[in-house]
Amino acid sequence: MxxxxxxxxxxxxxxxxxxxxxxxxxxxxxxxxxxxxxxxxxxxxxxRPLPVRIRNPGVILKLLFHVGCDVVRSNLTVGWRVWNAHRHPPRPAFIKIPLDLHDANGLAALSMICTVVPGTVWSELALDRSVLLMHVFDLDDEAQLIEHFKQRYERPLMEIFQ
Structure with missing residues (x-):
């Protein structure tokens, strides 16, 4: 059937x-x-990707909360930066983020998170799934952004899917 x-x-x-x-x-x-x-x-x-095996469902609520907070904060920040672009122009950049997450479902979730959070765009994923190229609307500190991204999004997804 x-x-x-x-x-x-x-x-x-x-x-x-x-x-x-x-x-x-x-x-x-x-x-x-x-x-x-x-x-x-x-x-x-x-x-269709492989069947999803969720390892730690409790982390999902924490991740959803973090993503929701980041969406609201990023909306306000990007809106403010666009409104004041004539005084303080944004510093857009492409950054390479090394990835430890290799699960196809986890990467799909990570791509959706990047799409939802204003000011970030998932640009390219290396063929071996080891590096993500991401465009950022306004970059202050690349190392800090990479650590924030890995801590806030990648590690919880690894707990959920790997």
Whole structure:
């Protein structure tokens, strides 16, 4: 059964989303939505990462709290720096961050964190997953930022996934 429905919840969600977007329960839409919900997970099955094994679920709440605080603080900081750019121009930079995290799911979570926090952009990951190239909107101290990044995001993700 899993061969035909590799992700049954995804199939159901796609079918319901199809019906919601079309605002119709006509037989044609019911059939097309079901077909889409059946075929899309089959075609994307090879793209899915390995199953997630969470080692330390208690760390997730701490990480979410840290990310939430950093998002709010970074929004305010970036907004202030943009507002005052004529007086104190930002110092953008690309920095290379050595990574100890090699789990695919952990790296995916780390990339989402980089995307969510304003002022940082995940630019490139080395093929061997050992170095992350990240763009920073305003860089004061590279060593301090690397240590903050590793302590605040990478180490908790390593506790969760490795």
């Amino acid at each position: 899993m061969r035909f429905f590799p992700a049954p919840w995804l199939s159901l969600a796609l079918w319901l989303l199809w019906l919601l977007l079309n605002l119709s329960l006509s037989p044609g839409n019911l059939l097309l939505g079901a077909l889409f919900g059946f075929i899309a997970p089959l075609l994307t099955a090879p793209l």
